Amino acid sequence: MKISGIEIDRFGVWRNFSQQLRPNGLNVFYGPNEAGKTTLLRFIRGVLYGYHPDDGPAVRRTSKSSPKSGLLHVLHRDLDYEIRRVSRGEDAGLLTVSGAAAGDSSARLLSDFVAGTDEKLFESVFAVGLPELQEFATLTEDEVARHLYGMTLGPQGQLLMDLPRRMDGELERLWPKDGHRGKLGEMADRHRDLTHQSQGLRPQRDRYRALIRQRRELDQRITSLRRKHTELQKQLRGHQFLEKVHAPWSRVRDQKRELAGIPDLRSFPTDGLSRLARLEADRDATIAARDELLTEIKLINKNLQVQRPSDSIRRFAGSIRALQEQRAQWDDVRQRKHALELQAAEYDRELHRQVTEIGRGWTTNRLETIVDTPEAHGRFFVAAREYQSVRSKTKRRQRWYKKLSTSCRDRELALRTELMHLGVEAPTLLEPLNLAKERLTQLTELGQLQLQAAELRQRSLTIDDHLERMQDRLGLPDWVWLVLAFFVIAGIGLFAAGLSAGISTGWLVGLIYMVLAVTAGGTTWALKLEFEAEIQRQVAELREQRNSQDNRRHEIENRIVELVQTHGLWDPTVEHAAPIDATDGKWVALSAERLAHLELAQREYQRILDTRQRLSHMRGRLQYQQRELGASRRTWCETLKSLGYDETIDINAAFAQWQQVTAARELRRRGQEARREVRGLQEDWERYRMRVEDLGRRMRVEGLDYSQPFVALDQWDGELRAWITSRQEYRRLLKDRKARRAEADDVQRRVDVFQQQVAALLQQANATDRSDLERKLQLYQRRQAIELGLQQATRDLEAITQTEPELALVEEDLTRFRAQDNTEHIRRLTREAADAEQQLQEQFEQLGTVKQELKTLAADRSSSRIRFEQSQAHEQLHDAWTNWYATAASAESVDLVGAMFEQANQPEMLAAAMPFVERLTCQKYRRLWTQLGRRQLFVDDDTSAPRPAEQLSGGTREQLFLAIRLAMVKAFAKHGVELPMVLDDVTVNFDVERSQAAVDTLMEFVKDGQQVLVFTSHIHFAEMFQKRGIEPIWLPARNKVTGLPEDRLAG
Amino acid sequence: MMAMRLLHAASVQLDVPLRGVGTVPRDLLDLVSAATLTAWDRIVDAAVTHDVDALLLTGDTFDAEDGSLAADVALRQGCEKLAEREIAVFVVPGPRDPLSAWQEIPFLPDNVTVFDSEADAPVELTDRGKTKWVILPVSAGTDPAPPELDKLRLPKKTGTDHRAVTVGMLWEADGAAVTGAMASSTRLASLDMLLCSDRAGSSSRTVSEAQIRRQGSPQGMTPFETGARGATLIEVDTNRKISTRLLPLAPIRRERLTARLEGVRHRDDLCDQMLAKLEELPVFPGEELRLVEWIFEGASPSWKRLDLDEAALEAIADSLTELTDQPGKLRSLHRAAPLWQDAVDDSQMNELWRDYLGIFERQPTMDAAELRRLATELRPQQAVPDGVWERWLQHVSPQEVARRARGFGRRWFAGA
Structure with missing residues (x-):
């Protein structure tokens, strides 16, 4: 947007002011002080962004703001617009934009004109007066600072900013500046403590080695004492051994001497006398037993004479046993026959009863005449089924007919009643129906x-x-x-x-x-x-x-x-x-109701007529069915008669009779079978009885009743048993006698043996008789005693010598042995051994102490831990020191890296401002830069010495800031923010040279079409522009009292 | 055929603290502080289990300057245990455990033989009158003897060879440097095998066709001693063929693993990658604790994308520890390698990083005077007395400071 004209109705000191401007390039306004230059700047700002309450007239400033009104002619994208803003005083003013297309809002257009900038940015960058130029703070406002300092630090910049602080922190932590210990001090203390502890452990190893040596010496001393002790013990044992051995050795010697004087009775039986007595006693007892046995044998012979059995019944024993064995079987047969006879009688009685129940005229013979074949049964069932079927069908039809007829009668009655209620007596219902319909129609109409x-x-x-x-x-x-x-x-x-x-x-x-x-x-x-x-x-x-x-x-x-x-x-x-x-509607309803009833009655009447017709058909069919029933009945009766049964039309009765007849026939059959079986059993029984009778005849037994064969058999069986018993007894006696005889022979042989043994004993003892034997026994016993004593003494001696296997018996020593002297030797040696033992004990105790201390030292691993910790502390201390020095050494390098980075990463804006700085300062300052992360400007002079902006002279600083603003305006323009730049007396502190430089700079600045409005109160400055072909706009001075221009510029 | 086995261990460094462990939880302090002692106990047990003929220790068995009691005790108890099993122990001193230190140890068991010098007489190990092994110390001055040369010239014999096996233990005490005096002293030696520590340089090894076995410490002492650590079991079969096998014995396993940031979109994906790498690690018998140091590789955009810095890396390591540590079973401790530690390829650096390195290289050379200047300038209020200054300086190496300062570039600029 560029301003092509200003028209002020009322603003500040201006009234009805109008001025055309050059949209491109410089517009220089000259006016003395209080001419209203700044007011013009405020007016431009106010029109674009809204009046301020304190934008009132400079002369009169009351608590209440005065109205403001004016417009700007602007050129935006090659189109002319008028931006008018009127305010009554306190408000920002009512905005109107003329020249806009239909549908464009003034506010949106204005925003487009100013490219979305806000008043703060405009004041900081585009509309600059001396105060703004002098205040450094304006360059640190967020929006401006963002554009000016531009760069986000980025991670590298942030790192370079943080590093010195971190490094200082690290250095401080390790070795503080204020003289406190720090980490290094702590580590050094710890290392020193651990070193001290470790050094304190060093004597432990020496002590250990000393103990090793001491242990060695003790071992050697103990070995020597042990040797001495062993020797003393050995001598002591020798003397003690002599003392023990001497007594048994003497005994042995004396007994050997006595034994030599007794003759050798080696073969003498030591128990001869007792044996002799025993042998004689046994012999006598044996002879007595032999005599007893002979007496028993005689007695047995007598019994045998008495017990000889008779063999007459023995011949028939087999037959008797055979018949006896079959007895149980034949007993069963007899019982079964009896049971069958009873059963047959029962069957006959039952048969008679059932025949009577069947009916009059039924006899057993008649049962024979019944045809009882499967074919006859089939005919019976078929005939019954057919007859039953026809009968059922007939009855069913009769039932239907009756039911239907009753229903039709009831309905007729009901219909008549209904018609009576309706008052209809006509034979048909057609006429009443028509009348009712007509009535209804009439009522409706x-x-x-x-x-x-x-x-x-x-x-x-x-x-x-x-x-x-x-x-x-x-x-x-x-x-x-x-x-x-x-x-x-x-x-x-x-x-x-x-x-x-x-x-x-x-x-x-x-x-x-x-x-x-x-x-x-x-x-x-x-x-x-x-x-x-x-x-x-x-x-x-x-x-x-x-x-x-x-x-x-x-x-x-x-x-x-x-x-x-x-x-x-x-x-x-x-x-x-x-x-x-x-x-x-009441009458209509009644009429309609009547009509409905009549129609219903008509329908019912028709149904009744249909039913009557059906009943007529049913009657015909029923008659036909009756005829069929009669024929079926006849066929049924004929079938019954042919099979032999009573004629009856009751099928159930016929079935019952059939069942009874069948059951009766079955009973008759069973009775006949039972009787047949009885006859068979009877024949078998007779055969058995004949056999028993035949046997009795062969045995020539008289007086037995063979009609009861079992009785005869029992008697014969008893006789047979008796014979067997007596025979067994005879055999036992024979056996017994034989055994007795064998035993008597044996006893006799034993008597002979005893006799022989007595003789041998006397021969062995070399005695003639008992008395001679006694005498020789005494001598033998004496010898035995001496030998026993000698053995004992020899054993004692051996036992003692075995306790000291290393010692040997020397005859000479034993012969020369003196008890008293020996005792003395023993005493002395004991004393010496005790001394040696005591010394050994002491050495062992010392050795134990040394070993214990060695064990304690060996078990103590704390030194390893301390030395490890000392080594770690040393490593950490070394590491910390190295870290400190390395950090210190690298800090300077890091600073230099930061400087390099800083140098290479300056905001573009500053680079863009540099040419202006050079021009405005007449090449005195060559470089404009800022520090990392800080909103502080530095300039390098021609000696490359950096100087912060705060330290520059006021004029130079103004030039610096002006240059920056010029660069920012250029930068904004590149990004599509085209606004006129307004400079309000910004060169007041420039010297002539620099003022000229400023003129040159501005002339250069506007070459690409940027509009700049320069307000100045210095005539020479205005003339500089004039000389360069830019005719200034001369603003009149104002009356100091009235505030009115002395040369009024109107319209 | 009698079994012939030896066990070779080197740089046992009894009771020498592990380095570069970082912060250790209290419940693991004992395990970590006693790691070398545990490894030694396991060496002794392995010698007993495999019924070796001898245990050979080539240098740095302990650190004499430490004066550690636990080292003394462990050494003595281990040797006594081996003595009970009639297993010989042969020792050559090393730089940390010179001969004098060994001689100060009183009354070592009779099965321990400490060679006094590289000229000490060989020791024969026999079994039922037959010599199995000949153990002798050798040094850089040991020349191949004519029999050795003959052995080199003659074709190898086939079939069963019952000659004793000659094993040389490299004498590295007193610096193990080759001097003119040592070079002039010759020894006759025919070696089948030469044992030394992995520290031995090529100049300290004798010229020989013998199989050379370099053995590292049984427990990784620094973060760079990774993987399986232990002792070597040397076995000789009937054909006199020598085979070796490493027995993993270290209770603490150290690893350095690399996590690549390229293609990782989220920190959880990074954790998954790290866990997958852990799962690929083979399990060594006896390992009780894994100390894993993680190196993160990736270009600056990757660091930036994942918003990684030292604190984030430590947090990742801590969460990995939480996921993998199993109290009562295999423990794990993870830490992120300091960002300044590892060299980075130039292609992974961003512009700031390169600028920083470039500027740093142009700074004055880092030396003690420069260190003093830094301290004086940054802490002018605190005058440091000279004695104290020198004491402090012993903890600091100017070269290390410079290296770390260079490495700081990664710490600060990797994610920029």
Whole structure:
């Protein structure tokens, strides 16, 4: 957007100001102080973004803002627009944009003109006065700063910003500046402590080695003492051994001497005497037993003579046993026969009873005549089934017929009753039906006509009411008259006022008032006339309508009368003749109901006729069925007769008889079988009895009843048993005698043996007799005693020598042994051994202590842990120190990296501003830059020394900031934000050279069409532009009191 | 055929603290502080289990300057245990455990033989009158003897060879440098195998066709000693073929793993990658704790995308520790390698980083005077007395400071 003209109606000190501008390039305004230059700037800003309350006139500043009004002519995308804003004082002003297409809103257009920028940005960048130029803070506002400083740090920039802080933090943590210990100090302390502990453990190893040596010495000393102790023990044992051995050795020697004086009785039996006595006793006992046995044998011989059995019954033993064995079987046969006889008798009785039950004329013989074949049974069943079927069918048809006939009769009766209720006596129902229908039709018509007449009557009444109301309304309503009166009065008043105004003030005003009055009066009259005509028209219409309705109603009423008289539609409930009121539907309903009943009766009558016809057909079929039943019955009876049964039409009775006959025949058959079996058994029994009798005859037994064969058998069996028993006894006696004899021989042999043994014993003892034997026994015993003593002494001696296997018996020592001397030696040696043992004990205790301490030292692994921790502490300390130095060493490099990064990543805006800086400062400053992450500007002078912007002189700083703004305006323009730049006395602090440089810079700046409005109060500055072909706009000075321009510029 | 086995360990460094461990939870302090002792116990147990003929220790078995009691105790108890099983122990001193230190140890068990010098007489190990092994110390001055040369010239024999196996233990005490005096002293030696520590340079090894076995410490002492650590079991079969096998014995396993940031979109993906790498690690028997140091590689955009800095890396390492640590079972501790530690390819640097390095290289050379200047300028209020200054300086190496300062470029600028 470019401003092509300014028109101010009222703004600040400006009144009715109008000025055309060059849309492209420079527009220089010169005006002395208080000419209103800044006001013009504010006006432009206010039109574009809204007036401020304090944009009031500079002269009078009251608490209440004064109205503001003006417009800007703008050129936007080759189209002209007018932006007008009018404000009454406090508000931002009402915006209107002229030249816009239909449908475009002013606000949207304006936003488009300013490319979406806000007032703050405009003030910071585009409309700049000296204060804005001088204030550094304006360049740090968010929007401006974002464009100016531009860069987001990015991760690399952020890293380079954070690193120095982190490194400082690391250095501080390890080795603080303030002299506190820090991590390094703590680590050093810990390392020192652990080293001290570790060094304190060093003597432990020396102690260990010393203990090893000590243990070795103790081991050697103990070995020596052990050797000495062993030697003493050995000597002591020797003497003790002598002492123990001497006594048994002496005993052995003496007993050997005595044994040599006794003769050798090696073979003498030591128990000869006792043996001799025993042998003699045994011999005598044996002889006694032999004698007893001989006596028993004699007794047995006597019994045998008595027990000899008879063999007569022995010959028949087999037959008797055979018959006896069969006894059980034949006993069963006899019992079975008896049972069968009883059963046969039972069958006969039952048969007789059943035959009697079958019926009169039934006998057992008749049962024989019954045909009892499967074929006969088949005929019986078939005939029964056929007969049963025909009978069932006939009965069923009879039942149906009866049921249907009853139903038809009932319905006839009901129909007659119904017709009586309806009052119908005609033979058929057709005529009553027709009458009912006609009646219904008539009533319906009557009702409709009555309703229509009533309706028409009602309408007429309504119209009458309406006409009455209309009559009332022929005049205007009161309120209308009031309004009309008001208008008239007002009109008169206005007319008078108009005249007065025409005279006193302006004729036009008076004329207007009079016209108003006339208008009011005329309007009132016209309304009245219109309203009354309308009413009249409506009344006429209503009257005509009512007349037509009345005519129609008369016609309908005449028709009603005709209908009633023709068809007699009089109301029977009232005494005088009045037509039926068919409008409420009651009579119609009654008529319709009657009609319905008659129709139902008609249908029922028709159904009854149909039923009668059916009954007639059924009767015919029933007769035919009866004939069939008779034929079937005859066939059935013939079948019964042919089979031998009684004739009967009762099938169940025939079946029952059939079952009885069958059961009776079965009984008869069973009875016959039983008797047959009895005969068989009887024959078998007889055979058995004959055998028993035959045996008795062979045995020549007399006096037995063979009709009871078992009795004979029992007797013979007893005799046989007795014979067997006596025979067994005889055999046992024989056996017994034989055994006794064998035993007696044996006893005799034993007696002989005993005799021989006695002789051998005496021979062995070399004795002649008993007394000689006794004598030799005494000598033998004495020798035995001596030998025993010698053995014991020898054993004692051996036992003692075995306790000391290393020691040997020396005869000479034993011979020279003196007890007293030996005891003395023993005492001395014991004493010496005890001393050696005590010394050993002490050495062992010392060794134990040393070993315990060695064990304790060996088990203690705490030194390993301490040394490990010391090593770790050393590593950590070394690592921490190295880290500290490495961090310190690299900090400088990191700073340099940051500087390089900074140098290579400056905002574009600053780079773009640099040419302007160079020009404006006449090449004194070559570089404009900012630090990483900070909103602070630096310039490098021609010696490349960096200087922060705050440290520059005021003028130079203004130039710097101006250059930045010029660059920003260019940058905005590249991005489509085209706004005029307004510079309000920004060069006041520039010297001549730099002012010229500013002119050159601005001339260069506007070459591409950028519009710049330069306000200046310095004539020389304006003349510089003038010399360059830019004619300034000369603004007049203002009266200091009135604030009015002394050379007023109007229109 | 009698079994022939030896166990070789080197740089046992009994009770020497592990370096570069970082912060250790209290419940792991004992495990970490006793790691070398545990490794030694396991060496002794391995010698017993495999019924070796001898245990050979080539240098730095302990650190004499530490004066550690626990080292003394462990050494003695281990040797006594081996003595009970009649397993010999042969020792050559090293730079940390010189001969004098060994001689100060009183009454080592009789099965321990400490060679006094590289000229010490060989020791024969026999079994039922037959010599199985000949153990002798050798040094840089040991020349191949004529029999050695003959052995080199003659074709190898096939079939069963019952000659004793000659094993040389490299003498590296007193610096193990080759001096003229040592070079002039010759020894006759025919070696089948030469044992030394992994510290031995080529100049300290004798010229020989013998199989050379370089053995590292059984427990990784620094973050760079990674993977399986332990002792070597040397076995000789009937054909006199020598085979070696590393027995992993270290209770603490150290690893340095690399996590690549390229293609990783989220920190959770990074964690998954790291966990996958952990799962690929083989399990070594006996490992109780894994100390894993993570190196993160990637160009600056990757660092920036994942918003990684030292704190974030430590947080990732801590969360990995939380995920993988199993109290009562295999423990794990993860830490991120300091960003300044590893060299970075120039292609991974961003512009700021390169600028920083370029500027830093143009700074004055880092030395003690420069360090003092920095301290004085940054902490002018605190005058440092000279004695204290020197004491402090012993903790600091100017070269290390410079290296780390260079490395700081990554710490600060990798994510820019």
